[in-house]
Amino acid sequence: MTIEPLPPGATVGIVGGGQLGRMMAQAAAKIGLKASIFAPDAESPAFEVSAFQHCAAYDDGAALERFAREADAVTYEFENIPSAALAIIEQHSRLAPNRRAMEVSQDRIEERRFLDGLELPCAPYAEVHGKDDLESAWRALTAGNPDTLLFLKRARYGYDGKGQMRIKGAGDLAAARGWLGGGDALLEKGIEFAFEFSILCVRDDRGKMLFYDPPRNIHDDGILRESIVPAPLPDDVMRTAKNTAGEIASALGYVGVLAVEMFAEKRNGGLGAVINEIAPRVHNSGHWTADACTVGQFENHIRAVAGWPLGSTERHSDARMVNLLGEEAHGWQTLLEDNPSRSLTLYGKKDAMNGRKMGHYVDLMPKT
Amino acid sequence: MTIEPLPPGATVGIVGGGQLGRMMAQAAAKIGLKASIFAPDAESPAFEVSAFQHCAAYDDGAALERFAREADAVTYEFENIPSAALAIIEQHSRLAPNRRAMEVSQDRIEERRFLDGLELPCAPYAEVHGKDDLESAWRALTAGNPDTLLFLKRARYGYDGKGQMRIKGAGDLAAARGWLGGGDALLEKGIEFAFEFSILCVRDDRGKMLFYDPPRNIHDDGILRESIVPAPLPDDVMRTAKNTAGEIASALGYVGVLAVEMFAEKRNGGLGAVINEIAPRVHNSGHWTADACTVGQFENHIRAVAGWPLGSTERHSDARMVNLLGEEAHGWQTLLEDNPSRSLTLYGKKDAMNGRKMGHYVDLMPKT
DSSP, X not given: OOOOOOOTTOEEEEEOOXXXXXXXXXXXXXXXXEEEEEESOTTOTTGGGSSEEEEOOTTOHHHHXXXXXXXXXXXXXXXXXXXXXXXXXXXXXXXSSOHHHHHHHHBHHHHXXXXXXXXXXXXXXXXXXXXXXXXXXXXXXXXXXXXXXEEEEESBSOOTTTTEEEEESGGGHHHHHHHHTTOEEEEEEOOOEEEEEEEEEEEOTTXXXXXXXXXXXXXXXXXXXXXXXXXXXXXXXXXXXXXXXXXXXXXXXXXXXXEEEEEXXXXXXXXXEEEEEEESSOOGGGTTHHHHBSSOHXXXXXXXXXXXXXXXXXXXXXXXXXXXXXXXXXXXXXXXXXXXXXXXXXXXXSOOOTTOEEEEEEEEEEOO | OOOOOOOTTOXXXXXXXXXXXXXXXXXXXXXXXXXXXXXXXXXXXXXXXXXXXXEOOTTOHHHHHHHHHHOSEEEESOSOSOHHHXXXXXXXXXXXXXXXXXXXXXXXXXXXXXXHHTTOOBOOEEEEESGGGHHHHHHHHHTTOTXXXXXXXESBSOOTTTTEEEEESGGGHHHXXXXXXXXXXXXXXXXXXXXXXXXXXXXXXXXXXXXXXXXXXXXXXXXXXXXXXXXXXXXXXXXXXXXXXXXXXXXXXXXXXXXXEEEEEEETTEEEEEEEEEESSOOGGGTTHHHHBSSOHHHHHXXXXXXXXXXXXXXSEXXXXXXXXXXXXXXXXXXXXXXXXXXXXXXXXXXOOTXXXXXXXXXXXXXX
C-alpha cells in the first residue's frame, strides 16, 4: 500500500501523551506538521508541545472519533492501547503502524506464535493458560534440569520488567501459581547472553527499510538504564539481526519505526541473535538517534507515518544514552556541568516517582 | 550578575511568535522548560508548540504584565520590539538579553556609536538626520571620488535588506532625499569584501562565552540564502572576529546568543574582519547549529536565559544551511528525495508569500 504524502500543515494524531508522544510531536512540528495528542491524563507531557489536545479515556468512542476525524494520519506511542480504540480510529483516519502490529506485540503469546510462524529465533518457551498449566510447562522446559532459569511473563500489559517473575527450581512454583492466578502467560527459558541489544528499523509505505546502528542495552531490574553505540556485535550477527527485524516489519506490512529487542546469545564461543520482544513504536533504546544521527527515530517515524521520504539513519557520532529515573533527574545541573558535550532531554513530568522515566541524556563522542 | 537557575518545569517567556520563537520554544521544551509565547498575530507559528500563548499587541501593557508575571524568565526573538514593552516586562520578570542590548541593535545610529565607543572595526559612515544632512554626508564619505559605493540605511526597523538604498554617484542623491524624508539614517561606505560571515556567540550570566564556528553567508537582495561551515577564514581573522563579538557581548553585559554579521574585507591581498551589524538574538545564519552541533544555538540561548550551564558549541559535521523562501518550500518532497542526509525544518506558516522565510534545510557532511 502506498499512501498520499501529507502536505505541510496537515495534522498527525498521536495516541498517548507520555515522553514518546512528546518527542514525536516535536519531531512533527520540526517538519511543519501539526501534532494532535489523545491521552487520558490532563497532565500528559505531550500536551504542552502540541497544536491540539484531546483529553479523554481510551474507551470514549465519541472522543476517539473526533480525534481521528481531525487527524490526517494517526500513530501511537505505546502498545498497550485497547485494540478497540484503534479500530475506531482506523475507520476515520489513516493508522500507522497498523492494528495488527499492535495486537501482535501487546500479547506475548500472540507475538511468539507470530515469530514462530516466521521461523525466527526466540528463547524456548511454553504457553501457560492459567496456573494449572504451569507445572507441565515447567517440566517440559527444564527437561530434567530443575535448576534451569525460567521467566514467567504475563501475556499482556508487561513493560519495564513489570508483569514477570523469575523461576529457578521447583521451590518457586507455588509462588508462581499464586502470582499468576487464572491469567495467560509465557514460560520462557533464560538465555545465556553476552549482552542485550536492539534493532531499530524504519519502514515506509513502499516497503523501503532503513536501520539505525544497533545499541547495546543495559537493563537494571527490567528497566533500561543505558544504550551505547556502537555495540560490540560481529558483522554477521548484526546482518542476521537486521534481517530478522526486516522480516518482522515486512510480514506485518509495517509503516514507521519498529524496535526489536534482542539477546547476543553465547554460542560455541561466538554470538548469535535471539529475539526478546518487539515494540511497534519508537523506542527508549533509540533516543540517542535524535542527537547522533542526521534524522532521528522520532522524525523518521513521523516521516513514514506521513508518507514522506525517509531520512538517513547514519550516525555522525558515537553515543551513550542514559535514562534518568525518578529523583536522578534532580541532578540535571551537575550532569550538564560534568560534560558540556551532553545533550539533556527532560520530559516535563511533575512527580519524580521512584523509577519513573523523567528524562535522559546523550553523551556524544567522535565516531570510532 | 549571576542568576538563580530556573528549575525544570519553570516557564520561559518568549516575545515574538515567528520561526525563531518557535525553535526557541521547542528547545525549551526539550530541556523540560515550559514555553510561553507573546505575539500579536493569532496564527503565530510558535503558538502551536508552546505551553502558553498570549496573543496581544506589543503596546498592550496589561497583557505584557500578565505574560511577564507568568514567566520565570523572558527573552525575545527579534530586535524590533518597542523598548517600552521590554520596560514593562523587566519590572515583572527576568529579561535576557537585557533592554540595552535591544536598544543598541534596533537603531543603527545607536549601534554605530556603541561600536565606535569600543573602537571596533566598522565601515566608514556618517549620521544622517533627515534629507538635508544627506549631501554633506555624501561629500564627506566620497571624499572626491563620487563613484564610491554607499548605502543609505534607515536607523530603525530594517531587516532582510529592507530599509536601505544603494547610492552610487551624485545622480542618486535626489531619489535618496525623497526616499529618506525626515528620517534618521546611516550613510555607509560599501566594503570590498571576499565574503560575508557571522559570529555566533553565547554568553552566560557569569560571563562565560562560547563561540560556534563562523559560517560563510550568502545573501541575495539583502536576504540570507545560505550559510556554510566551515568558512574559508584564516585563523587570525577568525580569532579577531571572535574577540570582537566577545567584546560586544561583555560590554553589553549580554546573556544569551548574540550574532555579529561581518564582512571578510579584502586588505592588501589578505582578509580583515569588519562588523556589518549585530543581532541580539538567535540568528538565521546559525540554524545549522541545531543539526551539526552537540547543543545548537536555540538550546544554548535558552540555557543562558535560564541560568543553566552552557553546552558545547562544537561541530560534529560540516554543514550547509539553505533558506526556503516563499514557494520554494513547496519543493520539500523533492528536496528530501534528493539527499537523505538533509535535515528539513518547516515553520508551519500558512501563506507562502514571496520572499517569506518558510523553512530551511541543512545538509550534513563529514567534518573536514
